[in-house]
Amino acid sequence: MTVFASQVKSLLKQFASPVLDGLGIYDRQLRKMPASSWTIVMYHRVIDDAAADPFELGMCVTRRHFREQLAYFRRRFSPIGMSEAVRRLARGEPLPDRALSITFDDGYLDNYTVALPVLKSFEMDAALFVPTGGLDDDTPLWWDRVIHTLDATGEELLLPAELGIPLSGEPLSLGPWKRAETVTRVLDALWTLPHDTMLEVLARMERAMPAVRRVAPVARRMDSRQVLAMHQAGIEIGAHSVRHSNLNLETPAVVRREMQTSRQVLETLCDAPIKGFAYPAGWKNADTEAAARESGFDYAVSTISGVNHPNSDIFTLARVGMPDTSVADLKRALVSVIQRTGTHGKS
Ligand SMILES: [Zn+2]
Structure with missing residues (x-):
């Protein structure tokens, strides 16, 4: 997601969703969901x-x-x-x-x-x-080790080429405005590596970027x-x-x-x-x-974003990831999934 798109989303969550919900706009859309729809919501933590x-x-x-x-x-x-x-x-x-x-x-x-x-x-x-x-x-999940390493490091820059992360060579910023985007890019890149190679890269990251900041413990x-x-x-x-x-x-x-x-x-x-x-x-x-x-x-x-139907393939069931937001914004998220995908579990 671009910085602009994430800012728009954040404004929607905070201000626009409650106003639109107050006007009943989301409820009107959600009432159109077929009675036969099957929504599977997905949480992690x-x-x-x-x-x-x-x-x-x-x-x-x-x-x-x-x-x-x-x-x-x-x-x-x-x-x-x-x-x-x-x-x-x-x-x-x-x-x-x-x-x-x-x-x-x-x-x-x-x-x-x-x-x-x-x-x-x-x-x-x-x-x-x-x-x-x-x-x-008590072994953390591998991406939580990445998150913890990049949260706790005092480094300002991450050097993908030196660490073996498959991203174009330029350094990535870990400054306050860029760190979330950098973490996302690093995780996306690590998912493309064979698992054992990824674990080697992760161990290299942990050695190169020791924890210096007091942060939340690894999940x-x-x-x-x-x-x-x-x-x-x-x-x-x-x-x-x-x-x-x-x-x-x-x-x-x-x-x-x-x-x-x-x-x-x-x-x-x-x-x-x-x-x-x-x-x-x-x-x-x-x-x-x-x-x-x-x-x-x-x-x-699956993690395909969508709402299922009685004829959906039960080996590729779609889900809706739950946002960390109020009910007003949750309704917005549901409406946007339905408008984008219909209720057939296709993306
Ligand atoms: Zn998982």
């Missing part, structure tokens, strides 16, 4: 402290906004669990009018400590897609006891691969192993079938979709 989200990369929602968003979903949609919705569609049964399912990716600890009590207070189901690699080693993940506690609390646990690599870059054998191993680990942990898969970071293609079907999952969710 739910946080109490804004310092936990230094670059506002769209992965964090505050507890207050999360609460407001769930209250809105309760009022305007029919919440339904992922597996239950898939089961009904497989039998040709209708979903409740304007069905809505809640999903979380990546298994962050705050899903257990912050989000779970809020979900319970609204009696809402959710599905949680957890990568199984390093679950009990923590749930361990397997907490994942089991979520399962026992009624949260559906889904697979999200082992290493959370870009599956489009992996061999077919590795893709299958990532899917099947993560599924088996979670089935053993929960002593229950694991039905859903979330493509890591949404990377998928015809081969990974086929692998998900053949690995015995009942459905797979």
